[in-house]
Amino acid sequence: MEKRITGRTGMFCLIGTPVGHSGSPAMYNYSFAQTGLDYAYLAYDVPLEKTEEAVNALKVLGCKGFNVTMPCKTRVAELVDELSDAAKLIGACNTVVVKDGKLYGNNTDGMGFVRNLKENGVDVKGKKITVMGAGGAATAIQVQCALDGAKKISIFNRKDEFYANGEKTVKKIQQMVPDCEVSIHPLEETDALYTAIKDSDILVNATPIGFLDDEKPDIQYKELPKNLVVCDVIPNKLKTSFLQEAEKYKLKTFNGMEMLINQGALAYELWTGRKAPVEVMKQAMRKEYRES
Numbered sequence: 001m002e003k004r005i006t007g008r009t010g011m012f013c014l015i016g017t018p019v020g021h022s023g024s025p026a027m028y029n030y031s032f033a034q035t036g037l038d039y040a041y042l043a044y045d046v047p048l049e050k051t052e053e054a055v056n057a058l059k060v061l062g063c064k065g066f067n068v069t070m071p072c073k074t075r076v077a078e079l080v081d082e083l084s085d086a087a088k089l090i091g092a093c094n095t096v097v098v099k100d101g102k103l104y105g106n107n108t109d110g111m112g113f114v115r116n117l118k119e120n121g122v123d124v125k126g127k128k129i130t131v132m133g134a135g136g137a138a139t140a141i142q143v144q145c146a147l148d149g150a151k152k153i154s155i156f157n158r159k160d161e162f163y164a165n166g167e168k169t170v171k172k173i174q175q176m177v178p179d180c181e182v183s184i185h186p187l188e189e190t191d192a193l194y195t196a197i198k199d200s201d202i203l204v205n206a207t208p209i210g211f212l213d214d215e216k217p218d219i220q221y222k223e224l225p226k227n228l229v230v231c232d233v234i235p236n237k238l239k240t241s242f243l244q245e246a247e248k249y250k251l252k253t254f255n256g257m258e259m260l261i262n263q264g265a266l267a268y269e270l271w272t273g274r275k276a277p278v279e280v281m282k283q284a285m286r287k288e289y290r291e292s
Helices: 024-035 046-058 073-079 086-091 109-119 136-145 163-176 190-198 241-248 256-272 278-288
Strands: 010-016 040-044 065-068 094-100 100-105 128-132 152-157 181-186 202-204 229-232 252-254
Touching: 010 024, 010 046, 024 040, 024 252, 024 256, 024 278, 046 073, 046 181, 065 256, 073 100, 086 100, 086 109, 086 136, 094 256, 100 109, 100 128, 100 229, 109 136, 128 136, 128 190, 136 152, 152 163, 152 190, 163 181, 241 252, 256 278
Parallel strands: 010 040, 010 065, 128 152, 128 202, 152 181, 202 229, 229 252
Antiparallel strands: 065 094, 094 100
């Protein structure tokens, strides 16, 4: 690393909390090194109430761009100078490009999710999708799937502070994609959840369940449809308990790490103007988590 860092090295970073688990520094730094770009990527633990201070500091320090994770995505969307259409609709920002002193906010979460599925033979167009969760990542997935032609989206979330966000997402999708049937229900309504899952092509866990432990959503796994595609957005594990349980019943699964890599590739392209070295990124992530 000491040979790569110079007085001209450009900085990119991640802000949010917690960030100690993140594989993004390993992924981006390995990619920059392999492609000969004089950049370095760091991670800063930033609580929500310090978001504005952190963003202002990054501008002063000449940061070229940064990623944003929980819980700062919505706040950053309020601080940037311009937002992409997707970021406006989602109301959250996970990637910022700094150019000529201005901040340009984007959201690549949903695009990364859809791109990962498509590259592995699953197109969301015409599909019925059940999403557990109504936070930032969940909203990005719901919006992008609607934009890309999903037939029906059923959202389930606990009656917490994110439920109102889910209701707003439903209204946004109804307005911008009227052909997509979308609804939201309390996660506690298990009968409605099971009915939606049985009628779905794709099931997504976009809740924090399994992020810091080995817990999994409380659903009837043995009753899952045989052709159901099961996805988890948890980024720091190749196989969460949720996916392991689904695989016991021979279901096709997608992990959050692949989504992270694809949204990271989109961010890389926004920052550098070059095609992302996706395979290099995958190598770095697998090495980081000691899996291959």
